[in-house]
Amino acid sequence: MFNKNHKSEGLKDAETIIGASIKVKGNFQGQGNIVIEGALEGSLKTDANIFIGDRAKVVANVEASEATVNGEVRGNIKVKNYLALGETAKIFGDIQYHEISVEKGAAINGQLIWLDEEHKKGDFKKNDEKGSGVEK
Amino acid sequence: MHVYIYDDYLNKNKYNKIINRIEIRLTDLGLNGKIIRLGGIKNIKSAIQNEVRLGAKTIIAVGNNQTINKIIGAIIDNNIYGDFQKNTLLGIIPVGGDNSIAQSFGIKDEEEACNILLARRVEKIDLGLAGQHYFLNQAVIQSLGAILKINDYSLEITSRGEVRIINLLSDQKEKIKSNPHDGQLEVVIRTKQKDESFFTIKKLIISHPEAKLLLDDVVEVATPVEIGIMKDKVNIIVGKDRLFE
Numbered sequence: 082m083f084n085k086n087h088k089s090e091g092l093k094d095a096e097t098i099i100g101a102s103i104k105v106k107g108n109f110q111g112q113g114n115i116v117i118e119g120a121l122e123g124s125l126k127t128d129a130n131i132f133i134g135d136r137a138k139v140v141a142n143v144e145a146s147e148a149t150v151n152g153e154v155r156g157n158i159k160v161k162n163y164l165a166l167g168e169t170a171k172i173f174g175d176i177q178y179h180e181i182s183v184e185k186g187a188a189i190n191g192q193l194i195w196l197d198e199e200h201k202k203g204d205f206k207k208n209d210e211k212g213s214g215v216e217k
Numbered sequence: 218m219h220v221y222i223y224d225d226y227l228n229k230n231k232y233n234k235i236i237n238r239i240e241i242r243l244t245d246l247g248l249n250g251k252i253i254r255l256g257g258i259k260n261i262k263s264a265i266q267n268e269v270r271l272g273a274k275t276i277i278a279v280g281n282n283q284t285i286n287k288i289i290g291a292i293i294d295n296n297i298y299g300d301f302q303k304n305t306l307l308g309i310i311p312v313g314g315d316n317s318i319a320q321s322f323g324i325k326d327e328e329e330a331c332n333i334l335l336a337r338r339v340e341k342i343d344l345g346l347a348g349q350h351y352f353l354n355q356a357v358i359q360s361l362g363a364i365l366k367i368n369d370y371s372l373e374i375t376s377r378g379e380v381r382i383i384n385l386l387s388d389q390k391e392k393i394k395s396n397p398h399d400g401q402l403e404v405v406i407r408t409k410q411k412d413e414s415f416f417t418i419k420k421l422i423i424s425h426p427e428a429k430l431l432l433d434d435v436v437e438v439a440t441p442v443e444i445g446i447m448k449d450k451v452n453i454i455v456g457k458d459r460l461f462e
Contacts, residue, residue, distance in 0.1 A: 100412035102360070102378070107370025111416075118412060123370060 096129075101136055109141075117152075124156075135169040142174075161196065219250030219308075219334075220273040222265065222288055224280030227312060228256045235312055235327060239279070242331040250275075255287070265291035269301045275454070277308035277334065281315040282354070283435045289351050289451065293344065308334050308454040315434055317387035318353050321397075323456030333456045340459070341449035342397045345384040345432075348442045352432035353397075353451075356382040356444060359428040360406055366422040378408030380423070382444055386460045396461055400448040420445045 096113030099105055103119040111127040118134040124141045125131065131145040137152035144159045151167035157174040158164065164178040168186030175191040179198075183189070221243075227236060243249050251268070258264050265288055268276060278284040285307075292301045310330040311319035322340075324330045345352040360378040364371055374380065382404050385397040393415070395403045404421070406414040423430060424441035431437055 095415070097416040098414050099372075099416075100406060100408065100414035102374055102376035102408045102410050102412050103406065103414050104373045104375060105370055106373070108368075109370050110368075119414075 095132070101134075115145075133170075135167070157191070159196075218271075218273055219248055219275045219277060220268045221250060221252045221277045221279050221310075222284065223252060223254045223256075224278075224284040224287075224312075225254070225256035227280060228254070232312060236279075239310060239312075239327050239331065242328060243334075246331055246335045248331065248334055250277075255284075261287055262291040262295075266295060266297045269297045269305055272300075273305055275306045275308050275334070277310055279310045280312055282318050282433045283315065285309060285318050285353065286351070286433055286435045289344070289353070293351055293447075293450065302450075302452070306337070306339055306452050306454050310334075318385070318433060321354060321385045321387045321460050322453060323458035323460065325456075325458075329456065334454055336454075336457075338455055338457065339452050340398075340455045342451050342453050343384055343400060344447045344450035345382065345402060346445045346447055347430055347432055347438050350432055350436050350438055352384065352436075354383070354385050354387050354433045356430050356432050356438075358423060358425055358430045358440070360408055362427065363423060363425045365404070366424075367418050367420070372414075374406060374408070376408035376410045376412075378406065378410075381405045381407075382418075382421075382423075384446065388460075398449065398461075400446055402444065402446050 094114055095116045097111045098116040099119045101118045105121040107123045109121060109123060109125050114130045115127050116132045117137045117139060120138045122140045125139060126144040129146055131143060131148040133139055133150045133152045135151040140155045142156045143154060146161045147163045148160045149165040150170045153171045155173045159177040161179060163180040166183045166187040168184040170187040172189045172191060175194060177194045177196050179196045253264055255261055269292065276288060278288050292298055309319045309322060309324055310327050311324055312327055324333055345356060347356050358380050360374040360380045361376060363374050363380050382402050383395050384402055386393060386395045393403055393405060401417045401419055403417050422441055422443050429437040429439055430442060
């Protein structure tokens with residue numbers, strides 16, 4: 082879904098796109114890939130991938146299989162597989178991940194918690210307090 | 218039996234030639250049937266319902282989006298709907314403008330429409346519902362100030378533009394995945410800031426402090442209104458160049 086420059090590949094791959102002029106409030110749950118370019122307050126969850134654009138402001142706990150974050154997230158992030166933080170990403174919350182890349186310029190204010198294979202395979206909900214290692 | 222419902226605007230002289238051409242073509246193809254002219258009828262719903270009750274095999278809307286809307290409005294949510302669903306097909310012969318629904322079904326003009334009626338390629342099509350009103354193509358409202366409530370969340374739109382809730386695409390150039398068989402509606406929000414939002418829903422409530430919701434370019438509906446979808450509700454004769462799979 083995402084290329085090396087942390088840009089979304091556009092409409093054709095995402096099942097849900099929230100544009101820059103949209104404010105979402107509440108529990109936003111999708112089944113396919115989600116692109117957020119606007120504002121979201123509440124919670125954000127999908128079994129697939131999430132792309133958060135550089136102008137996006139998300140005040141929510143975020144759960145996904147893979148995610149790319151270029152904007153601001155105030156809340157905890159849980160990514161079962163690969164998380165990419167772009168140079169404009171600002172995270173205020175804890176991050177659970179299996180694989181991660183962080184570009185120069187990204188800001189993280191929270192704990193980084195690695196999910197091992199065992200915890201990665203489980204249901205997100207069961208893993209809420211789990212992680213095999215903590216980095217600061 | 219084929220029943221042709223002529224909309225009242227076709228009484229104008231400028232349509233005489235087209236109507237003559239259609240009638241000759243239908244006779245050539247052996248598709249002639251009963252003609253009902255809505256211009257001369259006070260109770261349109263009852264006239265259409267009566268034809269279904271009498272066992273019409275095909276009801277053909279001769280006119281535009283509004284004609285189709287009138288026919289669907291007369292049939293759905295009525296005790297004759299069971300008969301209609303079992304025995305009757307809906308056909309379309311577009312005449313003049315405002316024919317986005319016919320375009321969606323791959324029916325470009327009146328001559329092609331006659332051939333399509335003969336080929337009798339049938340698709341079950343979902344029907345959008347906004348309050349008590351139905352739509353085949355789409356429901357549209359101004360975006361600025363609109364609030365959409367969907368399941369556990371709501372969306373507020375902060376720029377001028379348009380919210381479209383699509384059942385059936387009417388323009389091939391649109392790069393939107395839309396399928397009138399999937400029991401879902403696609404919501405597309407395009408604003409003047411040139412940003413686009415897209416998602417699918419089964420149900421939502423839309424409200425706007427000023428604007429009304431426009432269904433199939435024909436019917437205006439006040440908000441707040443609940444919008445939903447009824448799966449495979451109408452059997453329609455479609456062309457092979459229809460804008461969906």
